[in-house]
Amino acid sequence: MSVVNIKDSDVDIVIGALNSDLTSFMNEWRPIFSRFHLIIVKDPDLNEELKIPEGFNVDVYTKSHMDRAVGSSTSILFSGYSCRYFGFLVSRKKYIVSIDDDCIPAKDERGFLIDAVDQHIMNLTTPATPFFFNTLYDPYREGADFVRGYPFSLRNGVTCALSCGLWLNLADFDAPTQALKPGQRNSRYVDAVMTVPARAMMPISGINIAFDREMVGPTLLPALRLAGEGKLRWETMEDIWSGMCVKVVCDHLGLGVKSGLPYAWRKERVRLPRTAATAEDCVVEIATALKQQLGILDPVFASAADAMSDWVKLWKALGSGSSPV
Secondary structure (H helix, E strand, C coil), rough: CCCCCCHHHHHHEEEECCEEEEEHHHHHHHHHHHCCEEEECCCCCCCCCCCCCCCCEEEECCHHHHHHHHCCCHHHCHHHHHHHHHHHHHHHEEEEEEEEECHHHHHHHHCCCCHHHHHHHHHHHEEECCCCCCCCCCCCCCCCCCCCCCCCHHCEECCEEEEEEEEEEEECCCCCHHHCCCEEECCCCCCCCCEECCCCCCCCCCEEEEEEHHHHHHHHHCCCCCCCEEEEEEEECHHHHHHHHHHHHHHHHHCEEEEEEEEEECCCCCCCCCCCCCCHHHHHHHHHHHHHHHHHHHCHHHHHHHHHHHHHHHHHCCCCCCCCC
């Protein structure tokens, strides 16, 4: 297998900023991201100024850039997680790696930091095998090969256009599953990459992906939005729909899609408005979000939200000053 040499200048890292303070996120990724050009796209619904530490080659895009590029009537397409698609649009690099801003680098089973960018680029620059499944998974990885019986006529594979990484810790469930299993976490690290078979559909999550922009860039698009869509991953469908579109296109054009390594570590995301200046304010905001987002799924969450609000009222009335009893 010939080795494809990719320059760092051929890669853009695209980050959709739903959180204004990116200091911790960027510093966690510094050992990996500092070699590359970064595109950070600020969620147009985010009012606070972005905090980005120094030492990165970064371009920041905001709602004003969206308005100038596509018009104010269209910029709504880029709200929430969809803001990263604007980064896909303005990038001019061959390869794009996109990772959500609630992820940090994961460690493998030996405790070593995973270079997610290198693994994504490895996936994209080695062939995919969508037409015949290899039971040793990706035959182009070090230490692997094609198994006995694999047709020699298919061993050259096809160009891989999309690399779908995975994540540890916080699972990416849909809303009903999230409601039923709020404490479930993914702790299984599987050291494997595989090609998704041709004509097989898959739910592609935008949490940790990379793709060949020249091959499939137009297919990753912000189209399907849920009514009342929120800012939590399980409230969105844009990446699922976009992923199904890109898979159909890859199958039609004879391109490949890989899934597996690299992993990222997903942190909990709790974002409260800046107006929540006291502990009481924060509890009220959490209660409001709980009722709006989970209360519609199960009345137990609505009851919990009401109890939180009642508690704050009780605390304000009796929790300070002289003892009420």
